[in-house]
Amino acid sequence: MERVEVKAVASGKQGFVTLKGNQGTTYLQEFSPFTDFCTAMDKKIEERLAKIKSVTSFFTQKLNELAQHSSGPLGEAKAEILKLRPKASQQATEVQKLKNKVGAAKKDYFKAEEAERTAHLEAKERREAEALLAAAGKEVEAAEAEAAQVTSAAEPLVAAQGEELMKFEKPATVSEEVEKLAPAAAAALSKVRTSLLSQTKEIKALKGPLAEARKELAKLIIKVDAAQKKVAAAKQAAEAACKTICEAADAKASTALRTEAAEKGVGAEELFVELAGAGNSTLSHEALCKRLLAIKSLEIAEEHAKLVCRKIEAPTISKRSFLGFVQRYYVVTSVIAITSEFEISKAKTLRKADVDEIFEILEGPRSDEKLGVNRVRGRSLVDSTEGWLSIKGNQGSIFLKEAEKPFYTVCGTEEVPLGPSFKVGEGEAVRMLKSGEVMEMLEGPKKETFPPGLRAKCQALSDKATGWLSIRDKQGTVFAEGEGKFYTCVSTVAITDNLDIKDCKIIKKLQVGDLFAVEEGPVVQEDSGVTRVKGKTLEDAEVGWVTVKGNAGTAYATASKSHYAVVKEAKLQKTVNSNSELVRTLEVGETIKVTEGPKEEVHQAALRVKVKATSDGAVGWVTVLPSSVKRCTAKDLEALAKKEKSA
Structure with a gap:
């Protein structure tokens, strides 16, 4: 209110x-002479219209009353009324037109009055809008000029196609110029766009000069967006052109270096040391470019060689990246034959390459124009088979895909043994690999299968310790022997001091259930026909000869199936699983009684790889497991590269 x-x-x-x-x-409104005049005038017009309406209604009423009279005084009166009625209608029309003109005039007056009142405000807004657009236009013009530099720099390289692109002399120079200009142009355009957007949001006017300025700012934003797209497109097109050139030169350069090293009888690592210099952990682009240009068979342009170096790694090349460039690898994506010769028609199939098998490239790729296929000579990391394989069939089937050189890392917290041979647990470890260590794969992965182990639940007779023991483990190592090692008395029998039953003294009598370990025998005496063994009682360690079978076949003692002698130090564990918690270690010579089993323990095949530690060059075999050793990720290799460069 x-x-x-x-x-x-x-x-x-x-x-x-x-x-x-x-x-x-509304109870009161603003008073002015004009509104007072208009109010009086409107009143007069409405009064005039009301009177005309009254006369018109009177004529209509009388005409209705005289409708039946066509002659006489009333008929004449009717005729006069009919003459007067159009005049009344004309008056009404004229007054209505006057009313409409007055209404339009009042609107024009109020509009002019409003315009006069806001004229200085509009002039101020117009000046603000003009200044704002002028400044914004200059900013956009400057940013567009930077964008134009990028597109102009990229244009010669981007415009080249096919053979012209392959012969382009300065791709690296153009690429470097574009890479130098593009970030600055993108930053300038982004800054201008942010400024324009901010100014657009600050303008709240719905009409007038500032509202029109907001529309113009929106048009400028569209121009900036278009310029941003042109910069990005030019940069991407330049990169794509360089990539096309590099892909054509990359494989040739790698093959040329590999061939040169093979001719000189040096390995890839020795070649790195030669190029980088002894004691250096990185190789400069200049040194590698110089070597590539020196290889006559390669015929590579200097700037094309620069692109190859940049693709390997920038700004310098680590040993790992260099080896990855020289030592090319392919992974099998579909089963393909390994042949003895390049020409398939003349070659013999050595064997089939399996999916996921990795090959180190020794030669190629070479194109078989007759068949329309590209082939490489490679060495399998699984079994060192060397031969030729097709990368892609002439019908489009892909058999090989280029892959990174395989590296593995110790991913668990526990140290991992670097074994001397392919077989798990065979021989003393070369050394222990620490958590986080990275290894280069030399051979594999190969699966080692194992025969079932033999596990038994048992009790040590010395201290009644109970647990599970491997009678025989997955490597075939025997830890306890039982058959014929122990006898149990089934009848009272003497233990004597001599084998000859006719010439001996009784040491003591063994009772039913007494247990003794066999130290010698069984021996069958020819003259008496009895079977005797030399044994040692487990109860009191008495040693002597015992008759286990009489000459008439009577059994005095039988071989125990539940007692075993520990023949190799072994683990007594809590559960049937051979990886379970240790109860204690059983020493050689201990006697155990089997209470459950023996039962077979099936072991999964071990995935083994031959590796070389990147830290010290130690070579050996490790088992690949998710919890201990895994294939290196891109992130792992990036960390390794940084470590190598900082070394």
């Missing part, structure tokens, strides 16, 4: 009145 203090002109009285109620009802 709005209230104001007023003074009545007529009476001079003062007080507060309500301008507008809380429901929106």
